Amino acid sequence: MKPNCNHLLGYLNDYDYIPLNSSTIKEDLVFQSKSSFRLQKEGSLKNGYAPLDYLDERKNLSKMFNYCPYCGEKISWETIKKEVKGE
Numbered sequence: 594m595k596p597n598c599n600h601l602l603g604y605l606n607d608y609d610y611i612p613l614n615s616s617t618i619k620e621d622l623v624f625q626s627k628s629s630f631r632l633q634k635e636g637s638l639k640n641g642y643a644p645l646d647y648l649d650e651r652k653n654l655s656k657m658f659n660y661c662p663y664c665g666e667k668i669s670w671e672t673i674k675k676e677v678k679g680e
């Protein structure tokens with residue numbers, strides 16, 4: 594990844610579309626995950642989600658781009674998933 598572009602990776606499907614950027618995706622997904630478990634506990638959400646669930650296309654929790662719309666670089670989701678997992 595180019596260090597000079599904070600890639601726009603996609604959006605979380607929430608009430609608002611929350612943009613996902615390469616520099617903050619891990620913290621954003623951890624935050625989102627914690628909120629989901631809190632809402633589940635309170636009964637306003639059926640399921641809580643782990644951070645990686647947001648990057649699972651079958652779960653349809655986010656819109657994930659193949660290419661960064663700012664710089665056109667191909668987004669390496671494998672690398673990002675590893676980072677989110679903490680590998």
Ligand SMILES: [Zn+2]
Pocket residue numbers: 598599600601661662663664665666
């Ligand atoms: Zn970019």
